[in-house]
Amino acid sequence: MLDAGKILVNTLMRSMRIPSVAALILVLALPAVAHDIPADVRVNAFVKPEGQRLRLLVRVPLKAMREVDFPRRGAGFLDLARADASLRNAATLWIADNVDLYEGDVRLAHPRVAEARVSLESDKSFASYEQALAHVTGPRLPDNMELYWEQGLLDVLFDYPIGSDRSDFSIRPRLERLGLRTTVVLRFLPDAGVVRAFDLHGDPGLVRLAPRWHQAAWRFVESGFFHILEGTDHLLFLLCLVIPFRKFGQLVLLVTAFTVAHSITLIASAYNLGPDALWFPPLIETLIAISILYMAIENVLGSNVGRRWLITFGFGLVHGFAFSFALRETLQFAGSHLLTSLLSFNLGVELGQLLVLVLLVPALEILFRFLVAERLGTVILSVLVGHTAWHWMTERADRLSKFPWPVLDASQLAVAVRWLMGVLILAGLAWFARGAFRQRARRRQHQSTLLPK
Structure with a gap:
């Protein structure tokens, strides 16, 4: 009886070891499999409608197609004489099955593989269609x-049947499985001489290759809306902006100043009127951190809406550059x-900003009415935000210091002069608006003193 028990125990132990050993082998094998996945894969593609067919030209590294058994010879060389079938199989399995093309809203039928061949990595023919x-x-x-085979490139020409080459075309490339990081450089050629990259x-x-205006507008409204909601630094700036100024008239003035300012630099930068040097984005990021820190300090020390909207306008110019990035x-x-x-993106930013304010202002009112005194709450919130902004400022300033400062040449000097003139004009308009605002406030105050009590 005792021997039977020992046999049973040993059997159970062996049965438990088998899955454990198998799991260990699987775990040890995973790094080797992951190692076979290329880190960076670049796919080059051209899309060109011609009459009743749409041509898709694609170039993909062979090493990204890991599940295809390419014929080899000798010391592991690709057997080009017998490779045609496997190349077409790879083109279908890895490319055609993972690229969706649409004419209007209708998905195109599966393409015909017109040509498939191997090229050298040194080949430069995909510079143009x-x-x-x-x-x-x-x-x-x-x-x-x-x-x-790992050193070759697969070039494929697909033909899709279409109704007309004047239709609206869209594409969804689902090629992310080719590598850990996959980049598709796609060029669309709708007409002779026109290339959209x-x-x-x-x-x-889904990427619309030639979007209608309303399709582009909706995409950019959505992009701007979510950008402001995902931008922690912009949200903290808004928080510091409105903590002490929550009345409707004050909010309208501050938000309008911020909106007008960031719209100016956003549109100007999109039309390449701003600096394009490598040091400029980290400079803007540092200035944004400074803007948050300044607002936090001003909240602690005390501010008035007449000064706040001017400062908001100035910092809005900085935030506009960040939006453009x-x-x-x-x-x-x-x-x-x-x-x-551009206008749609700006509209999306404003809608997101409005949503934040709709949630933020009542939350601050509840906080200051029921939980903490307004002055104390303003100081606490501003100190917390300022502490975060201080760390951002030092980290970003450290990154900025690693960029060499440019030597001004004639073109850079001309850009600087244009921006200086623009800033002076804006400052003059702001000064005029501030004077008008003060005069209007004095008239209201004077009229209120004349009213019978």
């Missing part, structure tokens, strides 16, 4: 070339509607 098409339809590499990362969703990658989706997209 004409060169790429001539290369893909031209002579192949010689069959006796000694080329390791896209730089897409991961899964960008976030907008740069998105502008590729504007098509031919640049100004519409």
Whole structure:
């Protein structure tokens, strides 16, 4: 009986070891599998409608297609003489099955693989559509070339049937599985001489290659709305801005000043009227941290709405540049509607800002009415925000210090002069508006003293 018990125990132990050993082997094997996934994969693609067909030219590194068994010979060289079937299989499995093309709102049928061939990594034919098409339809590499499969590129020409080359086309490239970080450099050629370039990362969703104005507008309204909600520094600036000024008239004045200011620099920067040097974005980030810190300090020391709206206008110019940095990658989706997209992005920012204020102002009222005295609460909140802004400022200033300061040449000096003139004009308008505001306030005060008590 005792021996039977020992046998049972040993059997159970062995049965438990088998899954454990298998799990250990699987865990040890995972790094090797992950190592086979390329870190960075660049895909080049052209989309061109021609008559009743749409042509998609794609170049992908062979090493990104890990589940395809390419024929080899000798010391692991790609057997080009027998590779055609596996190349077409890879083109279908990794590209055609993961690229959705639409004519209007209708998804196009599965394409025909017109050509598929291997190219060298040194080949530069995908610099233009004409060169790429001539290369893909031209002579192949010689069959006796000694080329390791990981060092080759797969060039594919797909043909899609379409109703008309004047239709609106969209694409959704789902190629993120090719590598840990996948970039698709896509060029759309709707007409002769017209090229619209896209730089897409991961899964960008549906991309309209030639959007209508309302499609571009909606995309940018959405982008601006979520940008302001996801920007912690912008939200903290708004918080510091309105902590001591929560009356409707004060909010209208401050928010209008901020909106007008950031709209000016946002649009100017989008039209390449701002500096494009590497040191400029970290400078703006540092100034944004300073703007939050200044507002927090002013809240602690005391402020008045007459001075606050002028300061808000100045800092709004800085925040507008930051908005433009976030907008740069998105502008590729504007098509031919640049100004519409800019105004729509700005509208989205204002809608997000309005939502924040609608939630923030009542929350502050409740806080100061039921939980803490207004003055004490203002100091506590401002100190907390200022502490965060101080750390941001020092970290960003440290990054900024690593950039070499530019030597002004004639073109940079001209840009600086233009911006200085613009700032002086804006300062003059602000001074005039401030004077008008003060005069109006004095008239109201004078009229109130004349009223019978």
